[in-house]
Amino acid sequence: MDPDTVTADISIFSFLYALLLLPFLVILKHIFLKPPPLPPGPYPWPIIGNLLQMGKNPHAKLANLAKLHGPLMSLRLGTQLMVVASSPAAAMEVLKTHDRALSGRYLSSSVPVKNPKLNHLSIVFAKDCNTNWKNLRAICRMELFSGKAMESQVELRERKVTELVEFLATKEGEVVKVMDLVFTTICNILSNKFFSMDLCDFEDEGRVGGALKDLIHKNAEFGATPNLSDYYPILGGLDIQGINRKAKEMFERIPTTWEDILKERRTQRSNRSSHRDFLEALLEIGFEDDQINQVILELFSAGAETSSLTVEWAMAELIRNQDAMDKLRGELRQIVGESPVRESHLPRLPYLQACVKEALRLHPPAPLLLPHLAAETCQVMGYTIPKDSQIFVNIWAMARDPKIWDDPLSFKPERFLDSKLDFKGNDFEYIPFGAGRRICPGLALGGRQVPLILATFVHLFGWSLPGNMDSAQLDMEEWLVITLRKEQPLRLVPRVRK
Numbered sequence: 001m002d003p004d005t006v007t008a009d010i011s012i013f014s015f016l017y018a019l020l021l022l023p024f025l026v027i028l029k030h031i032f033l034k035p036p037p038l039p040p041g042p043y044p045w046p047i048i049g050n051l052l053q054m055g056k057n058p059h060a061k062l063a064n065l066a067k068l069h070g071p072l073m074s075l076r077l078g079t080q081l082m083v084v085a086s087s088p089a090a091a092m093e094v095l096k097t098h099d100r101a102l103s104g105r106y107l108s109s110s111v112p113v114k115n116p117k118l119n120h121l122s123i124v125f126a127k128d129c130n131t132n133w134k135n136l137r138a139i140c141r142m143e144l145f146s147g148k149a150m151e152s153q154v155e156l157r158e159r160k161v162t163e164l165v166e167f168l169a170t171k172e173g174e175v176v177k178v179m180d181l182v183f184t185t186i187c188n189i190l191s192n193k194f195f196s197m198d199l200c201d202f203e204d205e206g207r208v209g210g211a212l213k214d215l216i217h218k219n220a221e222f223g224a225t226p227n228l229s230d231y232y233p234i235l236g237g238l239d240i241q242g243i244n245r246k247a248k249e250m251f252e253r254i255p256t257t258w259e260d261i262l263k264e265r266r267t268q269r270s271n272r273s274s275h276r277d278f279l280e281a282l283l284e285i286g287f288e289d290d291q292i293n294q295v296i297l298e299l300f301s302a303g304a305e306t307s308s309l310t311v312e313w314a315m316a317e318l319i320r321n322q323d324a325m326d327k328l329r330g331e332l333r334q335i336v337g338e339s340p341v342r343e344s345h346l347p348r349l350p351y352l353q354a355c356v357k358e359a360l361r362l363h364p365p366a367p368l369l370l371p372h373l374a375a376e377t378c379q380v381m382g383y384t385i386p387k388d389s390q391i392f393v394n395i396w397a398m399a400r401d402p403k404i405w406d407d408p409l410s411f412k413p414e415r416f417l418d419s420k421l422d423f424k425g426n427d428f429e430y431i432p433f434g435a436g437r438r439i440c441p442g443l444a445l446g447g448r449q450v451p452l453i454l455a456t457f458v459h460l461f462g463w464s465l466p467g468n469m470d471s472a473q474l475d476m477e478e479w480l481v482i483t484l485r486k487e488q489p490l491r492l493v494p495r496v497r498k
């Protein structure tokens with residue numbers, strides 16, 4: 001037989017053979033190579049999905065659901081898919097292993113993203129980790145949070161805390177709201193770093209500072225309110241709850257509290273003093289007003305509320321746990337003596353540091369971190385997380401998991417004393433500042449101003465609850481952080497300690 005004919009026969013035969021095999025291969029691929037399923041989760045009802053299962057304390061609701069559905073869980077809220085990580089292993093997958101794919105920022109429709117430039121002006125709301133976001137974080141690190149920058153602000157922080165002490169001394173025996181005082185102090189630490197001046201006053205309701213504080217509180221409130229427009233984009237234009245309109249107003253009004261300073265600085269640029277604050281640094285870089293306003297707005301919003309809440313929770317826990325309060329007082333007496341607390345004392349105050357860590361464990365100001373966004377589809381722990389999913393890490397659930405912590409619901413600073421556990425983003429069972437690319441850039445500042453203020457409160461003042469309350473009424477277990485601030489701010493009576 002002609003060899004050419006034989007070769008042609010074999011080719012035709014192979015072709016037909018492959019054709020016959022093709023359907024089998026497709027079926028096999030379907031069976032063995034189909035993408036893994038979505039993470040398990042509660043049954044989503046038509047149209048509403050799992051909206052009814054969320055409610056007022058989403059972190060607590062999600063913690064309960066995770067007990068049933070596992071550490072990586074998915075829910076459907078209207079049209080939006082939400083994925084929640086609730087164990088250290090799942091948190092590590094999201095924030096470290098798949099950091100690149102899962103470090104986008106999910107933007108609620110209450111964030112005025114209509115400003116097309118926001119993605120390139122923002123740190124918090126940058127949808128992806130773009131070059132501008134990297135540059136902004138680098139500028140903040142260099143000018144505000146590096147070791148050198150932090151050292152250059154020690155005198156400022158201590159001065160602002162001294163002013164707090166002087167104010168408290170005038171309020172002896174009167175009821176004060178702890179959160180407000182700390183909030184003012186922290187706003188002024190920030191405003192002095194930004195503009196070399198105070199923006200707030202301890203009793204400034206109605207003036208610029210009062211307006212700024214009010215706006216920042218409201219801003220946080222909108223951020224924490226579930227927005228129907230997020231779950232049904234079709235409703236976005238209607239803004240049924242009015243959140244989008246009010247949030248937009250906030251975004252526009254907050255920068256008006258410093259617009260005169262900015263104008264004046266621009267006009268006086270040629271004959272300025274040698275003093276260089278953050279605004280000066282931003283002007284030197286050549287930033288436009290909208291960029292300056294956005295960065296400063298975000299730093300005020302992200303920095304003031306979180307730190308004040310932490311001091312407030314720590315004080316509330318210490319009032320409820322007098323043994324811990326006494327131990328802390330003892331440590332302060334021994335190390336600090338009669339003098340005011342200084343930042344240089346902080347490294348020698350392990351029990352104080354443990355109290356702050358324990359308050360952050362039980363009451364993280366961002367119990368679900370800030371919402372992340374899946375920038376691309378990826379596979380995590382054998383499940384598929386589709387692109388554009390909203391991702392939460394439930395650090396509140398992890399902090400209350402008896403598999404991770406002994407007696408997790410009790411305030412026991414001692415658990416941190418002989419432990420290397422830190423909040424710098426490497427120990428995934430304890431990440432109150434987040435971890436990975438989006439880790440809080442203000443960690444160094446938060447980690448210093450919170451213990452400094454707390455130590456000063458405890459060292460120089462005795463505290464009691466107002467006459468009609470006792471510490472049993474400080475039942476904080478189910479309180480949402482926002483609820484504590486809005487409806488039941490911690491009110492205490494200071495007494496100067498002789």
Ligand code: HEM
Pocket residue numbers: 105123124125190298299300302303304306307310364365366369370371432433434435437438439440441442443445446447450
């Ligand atoms: C006790 C104090 C604080 C706590 C517990 C805290 C916690 C957090 C958390 C959990 C996040 C979200 C991380 C994520 O998305 O995964 C965050 C982000 C952020 N924090 Fe803080 N924070 C504190 C203080 C501060 C301070 C003092 C500043 C600045 C003045 C600040 C500025 C920011 C900014 C700008 C972001 C957004 C980062 C980004 O999206 O890239 N925070 N913080």
